[in-house]
Amino acid sequence: MRNIGIGIVGGGYMGKAHAVAMLAVGAVFGTGLRPRLQMVCATSAASAERYRADYGFVRATTDWRVLVADPAVEAVVIASPQETHRDIALAAFAAGKPVLCEKPLGASLDDSIAMTAAAEASGVANMVGFNYIRTPASQFARQLVQSGAIGRVVWFRGEHTEDFDADATQPANWRSFGAANGTMGDLSPHMINAALALIGPISSLVADIQTVHETRPGATGPARVTNDDQAQFLCRFDGGAMGHLMFSRVAHGRKMGYAYEITGTTGAIRFDQEDQNAVWLYKAEGPQAERGFRKILTGPLHPDYLPFCQGPGHGTGYQDQITIEARDFLRAIETGQPVWPQFRDGLAVMQVVEAAHQSHKSKAWVEVSK
């Protein structure tokens, strides 16, 4: 058991989730490396100091370069806005420090390519924060698919739908501007990652992207929204399966519609993050009159279930996903073995996003570059 100094860039929503995860992960999972909250970086001195005190960091800074450079910071978590990811990651890798970077990997495909190259050149641990796929339920679904429990996959339907922007009278905010903050840029990566993780690479797609609410109340009158609020594409996977992915921030009634259905030649799987501890499994076996989708509650028999929960039904929550992620990041550092999902997995997602934008513009099927 050894101590490791963690630096977190960003102290808001995701920065806090990572800080809590680092506080808890050692006791929860009995990790070999034990995190020490060494330094937090925020945009103002006041907020940095507040995060430091609140979460229990040793130091605070407003300059991520100070954080990256500090020898007491032995690993870096990037939880700042997308456009900062590239510079911070490159500096950290240059300093030989492992990086756990929030999704999406970069603000652009170029950024993501550069970051992946730097990660792989550095040889240190690198990971992307696709935490939804880390639930016991989704890890179990992945295990089922990979073990052939439902045969060869012929169909995948995934969606990430929420309704935080469904009210047209809601004023414009940072989400309303810039492709990177649109539905394809910001919301789609989690579910694209799920599709790739569960089924495999996407070979081609045809996309349609739309702005439903074209203006929103702004400070000085109506503001024009410059990005998309719903999008979808048809695709084919390398293995031949058909797919459909859909993303929306205007889907009334959906609060965490990270959901998918997988059909194979001998069974099927269904999952919805709104009931995040259940996997629905159908197997074409046993008496026909007794077949049906069964609702499996995840528990100690399923991958990544939190070890202090002795029985099934002790539900996993959002924060647990981040703690599981922290465990794997520490494990990658400790063992020197790569842990999925790495930067190249984040890059693969960006390549699909890019293909979707191209297809929407060309109104045609496009191949996904790899």
Added chain:
Amino acid sequence: MRNIGIGIVGGGYMGKAHAVAMLAVGAVFGTGLRPRLQMVCATSAASAERYRADYGFVRATTDWRVLVADPAVEAVVIASPQETHRDIALAAFAAGKPVLCEKPLGASLDDSIAMTAAAEASGVANMVGFNYIRTPASQFARQLVQSGAIGRVVWFRGEHTEDFDADATQPANWRSFGAANGTMGDLSPHMINAALALIGPISSLVADIQTVHETRPGATGPARVTNDDQAQFLCRFDGGAMGHLMFSRVAHGRKMGYAYEITGTTGAIRFDQEDQNAVWLYKAEGPQAERGFRKILTGPLHPDYLPFCQGPGHGTGYQDQITIEARDFLRAIETGQPVWPQFRDGLAVMQVVEAAHQSHKSKAWVEVSK
């Protein structure tokens, strides 16, 4: 209250359902016209006579021309294979007799155009057997959409998925050959009709059509399947809404996956025929902390609920859908007023099917002709 002689072409699955509906409809709905099962037509004399005796028809025949020509047959129900629809319908209209034709309207777009022209030239009642959309639940969903209960529609997702062909070891049968018997030809019309009825015309689409099980055991070795077993398309509706429709006969676990989701600017609706008496409604109104999809069980307050069921919870079943259809067909005959869905509604479905085939071949978005 007046008697009307009904002739039904076809005595199998759907023919029987129509016969039962005609026996029950008068007592159930107190219709002005009371059906008399006058003549049934089947391919062999033995089966025709068996249907006659079993369902209580006055006469039996193996020649649909005899049925159409008999003066005692005052209205014709076509429940025979698709390729026979055109000739029978044209003859019936020529004889001035109302026609209720099973879906899909014709075996081809050409057939459907000719049938619609004949129907409209004749001026007599004409109807297509899209019975799923006739449930109280789907009629209520339609009423909600049309009354603006969920605002302007921005998204529609529909599927018709079943698993009757999911087992690859199942021998080839009539369903395995010919575009008209494939998933797009045979399974898609019900849900395309639902999309048009719920949201309105489709302007353009891009489709992908696939044969998952390319061969099946045949009488003398492996038989090549010549049609599709799953298909999907992205679309835009005339009103601007985005859509996705998906059809499969290899969707393990789905028994009657006639299901849709509709998102509007102020609410959303969900429906699944596997629980056919429930409509899920979300309205963005009232205290935010109390919002959620509510499960509404259809009852006497909803359209087309069977009148002898005094309270909600007296579930509607498949046969009831056919009885509701029979009522409307009789009403159209009695009043001379058209009742939805007419032949032109069946034609509109075929135009979408045709566009999907074109798009699949050209790998491009296509406009739906109207």
Added chain:
Amino acid sequence: MRNIGIGIVGGGYMGKAHAVAMLAVGAVFGTGLRPRLQMVCATSAASAERYRADYGFVRATTDWRVLVADPAVEAVVIASPQETHRDIALAAFAAGKPVLCEKPLGASLDDSIAMTAAAEASGVANMVGFNYIRTPASQFARQLVQSGAIGRVVWFRGEHTEDFDADATQPANWRSFGAANGTMGDLSPHMINAALALIGPISSLVADIQTVHETRPGATGPARVTNDDQAQFLCRFDGGAMGHLMFSRVAHGRKMGYAYEITGTTGAIRFDQEDQNAVWLYKAEGPQAERGFRKILTGPLHPDYLPFCQGPGHGTGYQDQITIEARDFLRAIETGQPVWPQFRDGLAVMQVVEAAHQSHKSKAWVEVSK
């Protein structure tokens, strides 16, 4: 195939349902006996004639004695108020005519005893209209229990909850007065019958019966409600299983809460009539990580599924339950073999109702007399 004249006493809600069932049953099930709607009896000449014309009976009467006595009436369906059941049934049995009597069997335990004695003395077909237990889903549940699919039963929970009287401002009506019209008298029999059919005889129970809304608006001021609107009891079955049954007409949100859960030593079953085509089955077998309640949609593989529905997912509705019942009544007449549930099954239900009333008064556990 032979004709049989049916007389129905009562033409309202249940009378109509039976009339429709008799019209449809021959075509649906290909029964050996084919019903002819011979005579309907109602309280006024006008309503009797209206029922006759609407449902297609040959004759109408206001005197049930005329109906019972008519030689053309070969079997009698009793769908009139409870207090009339005894006299009609006794007269019919005296005339040697089979009887299908609506539930509850008699208006009192005495009536039920007399009716059962008369039925058994007559030797003709006799049946009670417990139609909910006749759905394919509940028949499948019964088959599962009886075949040992869930082991020895250790627990049963049943409820019949609706909300038709939940609104306290609703005026008093016939339901508000008299024990026979209360929740125990009128609502409980269906679920008690289910308990007996699924698990077996109840040996003892302790009950609590309550009037939630003690007064209701009446014609001339507040009217005192003289019967119960919710009731429950703990019980033990002869086989040792524990049970709980609950009945309510004031259960807001429940529209057809005819629902039960059965736990056995190797599995469990759940059912709710609000989704009447699904049975939920849990079996403690196969890999532990893949166990869960599975939702089985009833179809052609399940008992009593309507034969014209080729695949699962063609839902059964309320009217179908009555048609299934009609088939079995005709079968009992044709074959001379008793068909469940007979009058003695209706009597067994009344014995449980009686024990519950006794227990409520004595505030003690009571044995159920048999």
Added chain:
Amino acid sequence: MRNIGIGIVGGGYMGKAHAVAMLAVGAVFGTGLRPRLQMVCATSAASAERYRADYGFVRATTDWRVLVADPAVEAVVIASPQETHRDIALAAFAAGKPVLCEKPLGASLDDSIAMTAAAEASGVANMVGFNYIRTPASQFARQLVQSGAIGRVVWFRGEHTEDFDADATQPANWRSFGAANGTMGDLSPHMINAALALIGPISSLVADIQTVHETRPGATGPARVTNDDQAQFLCRFDGGAMGHLMFSRVAHGRKMGYAYEITGTTGAIRFDQEDQNAVWLYKAEGPQAERGFRKILTGPLHPDYLPFCQGPGHGTGYQDQITIEARDFLRAIETGQPVWPQFRDGLAVMQVVEAAHQSHKSKAWVEVSK
């Protein structure tokens, strides 16, 4: 912000959960008091040291008296077996130290009475670990009931059902012996607490308690199980509502069947911990045709939702319940204001458990002493 030294007696399942909660609570909720894991007590020196190192305590001991006496331990969490609760709590209160005690409060009613008296005499913070009722969902349900959202409560049905002992071939273990480890002793307190918290005091009840699996494989042949594995009671609440509570450790298929239904005069609520982030609410308001149970996903608008989760759908898990509990315990210490549920709430639960045992023995309704 001030430091406080925490001592935890017990380092197994619940001890670990409390340790993790204390590590995370400050960062999660920004509490005024910041816990320091000061000392852990376990039965062997080896396990005590292992817990110390794993969870990050300063010291370890095998003697709870040492822990209670250490001035650096400023508050005590009791997570050791029931029979130890009394002595530890009394010693802690004698030393003027706040206590958070796991449920059930004492191993007997006598213990619970003594502990409550000591707690109240001491004047320091005291709390019982009923963590299930602390979920945002159940706190929201409680808020709804208390605000009158469903009118006057007329019905409550609660169950705590699991299946960890459903397999009869599972060998006997500590759970198989002693009333305190039976279903009434160990499993019932959470749901009884829920009933009291949601509806109010129980006035009287009649209970039935059973041992389904009377023997289990033991080390030297069949071992006789000396406690109950399923139990139920009918009750009346002080407010007049009827109730039913049921407990089982042999309920196949149930993994965390902590579930309840509440019916009021104007609405109803349903909850099941197996889907712990959802509350189902029915309100008898708005258009009748649009009424139904709505599924509300808890989020930032609901009580106790974790503050770093910005939107709904970021699910709460089991560990979060313990963290919420830790926050309230710290708040009670900091403010000197009592925080629900206190020891007297734990005592009230034990009084109901006692009444149930009495009723089972006497086979009669009994009043619950208070």
